[in-house]
Amino acid sequence: MDHPREEIVRTLKAAKNVLVSTHIHPDGDALGSQIAMGNILRSLGKNVFLYGEEQVSHLYRFLPGSAGIESLLPALNGFDCAIALDCGDCHRLGAAMDSLLTVHPFVVVDHHVGHQEFGDLRWIAPDRASTGEMVYDLAEALGAELSYESAYCLYAAIVSDTGSFKYSSTSAETFRIAGELLRKGVKPAEVSGKLFDNFTVKRLNLMRLVLDSLQLYADDQLAIIAAPREVFLRTGTTQADAETFINYPRSLNTVKVAVFLKETEKGLVSVSLRSKGKDHDVAQIAAAFGGGGHRNAAGCKLRDTSIGEVREKLLAELLPLVTR
Known part of the structure; x- marks a missing residue:
């Protein structure tokens, strides 16, 4: 029986007009993978439309090709294939979910452990550190030559989802692919600078307020930070500006699990969960609240x-997890 990737490769080779999407509130892996996938398909002579529900966050506009992501969905009867990248649940396709899923075949490429199956063709690889790695594999299987711009986007995708190669999902294959991308001319210091050295004064003020909310539990093994709506209004920032803040409580040497609670709109709370090691599976915690993700990185709303x-x-779920 063929590997799911091979069937997807045949489908993409046969397609002429492809819509490429990812999840709402996309991160670096999602956007880098989406843009690179679009470039790869265009290099093979396909007509490609990159769809995103919202404008690309200012944190990721440095990605070459990010301006080409369109938020106005076109008529879908002209597409003979759609692909969703890094999307673990059809509801994360956003408000256009029902419309997007009318395109067939609908291809899904994802690496989330708690993936909720949807679409016509799926390649789900929880052992991969990023969807960017999987898109690189697809490019190889399709016989596509990666451009510098595509390599740049895929390297940014991998660095984003591996936490600069420090998360446990990082593998020898991750480094092999990263090395191949560097051979295309990508400069690691440049990409890391764009990803991580990107604070404005407003964002720094937001971080100060958020970190001031830090609360520790269970002998400092569990850390929780929070951002109510008013801190965004007070600092003139957006939800995107709070990305990566979860890494600060996680960095405490005593902490096993870190939590970031964001009030994204009145009555709606976004939960980010991070853990260390193999003994603290936060994906299961997220799943209990209708979310999902990876063993060491998950979330829910x-x-x-x-x-x-x-x-x-x-606290009722996490305290037993960190103290057992």
Whole structure:
């Protein structure tokens, strides 16, 4: 029986008009993979439309080709294939989910452990550190020559989802692919600078307020930070500006699990969970609240609630996890 990737390769080779999408509120892996996939398909003579529900965050506009992601969905009857990258759940396709899923075949390429199966063709590889790695594999299988721009986007994708190669998902294959991308001319210091040395004064003020909310539990093994709506209004920032803040409580040497609670709109709380090692599976915790992700990085969203209520619910689940 063929590997799912091979069937996807045949499908993409046969397609002429392809819509490429990813999840809402896309991160570096999602956007880097999406842009690179579009470039790869165009290099093979395909007509490609890159769709994103919202404007690309200012944190990722440095990615070459990011301006080509369109938020106005075109008529879909002209597409003979659609592909969703880094999307573990059809609902994360956003408001256009029902429309997008009318395109057939609908291809899904993802690496999330808690993937909720959808689409016509799926390649799900939880052992891969990033979707960017998987897109690189697809490029090889398609016989496509990677451009510098595509290599840049895929390197950014991999660096983003491996935490600069420090997460446990990082493998020898991750480094092999990264090395091949560097041979295309990508400069690691440049990409890392764009990804991580990108603070504005407003964003720094936001971080100061968020870190001031730090609370520690269970002998400092569990850390929780929070960002109610008012801190974004007070600092003139957006939800995107809070990306990566979860890494700071996680960096405490005593912490096993870190949590970031964000009030994205009134009554809607976004939960980011991070853990260390193999003994603290936060994907299971996220799944209990309708979310998903990886063993060491997961998340969920809860509606009609408050940060305080979510904190109490999570504490009931997380305290036994870190103290057992």
